[in-house]
Amino acid sequence: MSDIATATEKQGMDCLVIHGGRPLAGSVEVSGAKNAALPLMAATLLAPGEHVITRVPRLADTATMVRVLEALGAKVRWDATGMHVDTRSTSSVEAPYELVKTMRASIYVLGPLLARFGRARVSLPGGCAWGPRPVDLHIKGMEALGATIEIDEGYIVATAPQGNGAPGGLRGTRFDFPISSVGATGNLLMAAVLARGTSEITNVAIEPEITQLAEMLVAMGAQIEGIGTTHLTVEGVESLSPTSIEVIPDRIEAGTYLAAGAMTLGDVTVTRCRPAHLAATLQALERAGSRVTIDGSTVSLQSGGRPRGADLVTAVFPGFPTDMQAQMMAVATIADGTSTITDTIYHDRFAHAPELARMGADIRVDGNVAVVVGRDRLKGAPVMATDLRASAALVLAGLAAEGETRVSRIYHLDRGYEALAEKLAMLGAQVERRADTE
Ligand code: EPZ
Numbered sequence: 001m002s003d004i005a006t007a008t009e010k011q012g013m014d015c016l017v018i019h020g021g022r023p024l025a026g027s028v029e030v031s032g033a034k035n036a037a038l039p040l041m042a043a044t045l046l047a048p049g050e051h052v053i054t055r056v057p058r059l060a061d062t063a064t065m066v067r068v069l070e071a072l073g074a075k076v077r078w079d080a081t082g083m084h085v086d087t088r089s090t091s092s093v094e095a096p097y098e099l100v101k102t103m104r105a106s107i108y109v110l111g112p113l114l115a116r117f118g119r120a121r122v123s124l125p126g127g128c129a130w131g132p133r134p135v136d137l138h139i140k141g142m143e144a145l146g147a148t149i150e151i152d153e154g155y156i157v158a159t160a161p162q163g164n165g166a167p168g169g170l171r172g173t174r175f176d177f178p179i180s181s182v183g184a185t186g187n188l189l190m191a192a193v194l195a196r197g198t199s200e201i202t203n204v205a206i207e208p209e210i211t212q213l214a215e216m217l218v219a220m221g222a223q224i225e226g227i228g229t230t231h232l233t234v235e236g237v238e239s240l241s242p243t244s245i246e247v248i249p250d251r252i253e254a255g256t257y258l259a260a261g262a263m264t265l266g267d268v269t270v271t272r273c274r275p276a277h278l279a280a281t282l283q284a285l286e287r288a289g290s291r292v293t294i295d296g297s298t299v300s301l302q303s304g305g306r307p308r309g310a311d312l313v314t315a316v317f318p319g320f321p322t323d324m325q326a327q328m329m330a331v332a333t334i335a336d337g338t339s340t341i342t343d344t345i346y347h348d349r350f351a352h353a354p355e356l357a358r359m360g361a362d363i364r365v366d367g368n369v370a371v372v373v374g375r376d377r378l379k380g381a382p383v384m385a386t387d388l389r390a391s392a393a394l395v396l397a398g399l400a401a402e403g404e405t406r407v408s409r410i411y412h413l414d415r416g417y418e419a420l421a422e423k424l425a426m427l428g429a430q431v432e433r434r435a436d437t438e
Helices: 003-010 034-046 060-071 104-117 136-144 182-192 208-219 251-263 275-287 322-333 352-358 388-400 420-426
Strands: 014-019 025-029 050-054 075-079 082-086 119-123 148-152 155-159 174-176 198-202 223-225 231-235 244-246 267-271 291-295 298-302 338-342 362-366 369-373 382-384 404-408 430-435
Touching: 014 388, 025 420, 034 050, 034 060, 034 082, 034 104, 034 182, 034 208, 060 075, 060 104, 104 119, 104 136, 104 155, 104 182, 136 148, 136 155, 136 174, 136 182, 182 198, 182 208, 182 231, 208 223, 208 244, 251 267, 251 275, 251 298, 251 322, 251 388, 275 291, 275 298, 275 322, 322 338, 322 352, 322 362, 322 369, 322 388, 352 362, 352 382, 352 388, 382 388, 388 404, 388 420, 420 430
Parallel strands: 025 267, 050 244, 174 198, 382 404
Antiparallel strands: 014 404, 014 430, 050 082, 075 082, 119 155, 148 155, 198 231, 223 231, 267 298, 291 298, 338 369, 362 369
């Protein structure tokens, strides 16, 4: 078991103690993107050999994906040059429940296993803190490529037809996504690249993480047209080769630190990011009154004083990301005015609202719409993290609040923020990680 996995388990029940009320100032470097690293790691299964992925963030979720790859027989090691994934010894096609239940994104191995081996047995992901998260589009995509899918004892059991010359037996297809899905697009794409014939896939997700996945597949020898558009044409090939790739910067992590600057009336700079990937977030921060300047791969935010209330509607890329919704709700809790926040991607992603209310926020939730009436200030309180982005919102609220805030169950944060407490301390925050004894 990799060192980072054990460390994460040991720190599982830590909490973050925050003394708020001071403006953040300074600069932090953005890590590689979790939501890009996970599919890139899964894609290594498509080609036997040693792949090198650099700038993989050290997170609980990337550690989980390492364990999934190791459970499949791959060898993974990390050194100064990056993460080395050797998939020559891949011997199993089963992704076990114990791992998949902790991270839905483990399902990204379904497409590659089916495409390379013609078989896959992947546990259905467990529920998520906020509502059901179906995988029907992942399954429909595989069936469109000719696979037979059964659900057996909580596992997706997928089998491809044999004898058509494709490594795994899949065949090209036409597939139109009824709704845009990041994960299902990634899975179908990774399966289609080794299918026999042409696949026309429409209404695909165009999130930067998917565009990078497509670029990695092309670097491995895949034939894909239309990358970056909602219509992909994939010409199946017989085999792929290992490659090396650097993970793109994390646009959500960058947005989170900038929102922390707005929240604390501070002056924060994030470096080594891709400003174009977070354009909608920057526009939302500007609408809330902050000044944003871009200089190459550096983005700086100067607070324009107390934030202004501003309405927000989440959407697929390049719209405003649902993964920044909670953080911007935190900003709205101390804004001058009212903000209406509508999440069109997840209809019940407001688990952070009652926790923010414990700190004095005024939030009314009705289905997928939340109305936030800004208050002069928040007051520190013990609060509980419920999911990754909800916990980021609680940290931001704690940074702005008077007094002490104690965020418990921060293992949620460890899933997606690399060295969060250290980076916040670099911005002058008074935060401390402690074992949660309460
Ligand atoms: C990815 O999840 C991200 N996770 C999520 O970020 C992000 O919130 C989401 O995309 C939307 O941007 C990773 O990349 C690992 P979807 P994913 O399939 O792929 C419905 C974070 O905080 N749907 O695009 O699971 C689904 O219920 C995480 O880092 C189906 O109905 O999201 C949702 O309403 C949280 N059937 C919508 O589509 C399916 O088979 C979008 O989901 C698949 C999805």
